[in-house]
Amino acid sequence: MPKNPTPEQRMAWHAGHAANCPCRVMPAGVIRMFVERGLPVPDQLALQAAADKKS
Ligand SMILES: [Zn+2]
Structure with a gap:
């Protein structure tokens, strides 16, 4: 992720990371x-x- 990410860059990074x-x-x-x-x-x-842990 860039040092000062734009909101779009943060969203893209977190979407990829979370998946x-x-x-x-x-x-x-x-x-x-x-x-x-x-x-x-x-x-x-x-x-x-x-x-998954709960079920
Ligand atoms: Zn992680």
């Missing part, structure tokens, strides 16, 4: 950027992993 790595959930501020733009919030491996 491929369960190390952490997407920050609320990043999720808000998707919501504010009317875009679907990307699936997150971290949330799937947490759900």
Whole structure:
């Protein structure tokens, strides 16, 4: 990720990261950027992993 990423760069990076790595959930501020733009919030491996552990 660039040092001073634009919102679009942050969204792209977090979308790619969340889909491929369960190390952490997407920050609320990043999720808000998707919501504010009317875009679907990307699936997150971290949330799937947490759900898998419960079942
Ligand atoms: Zn990660």
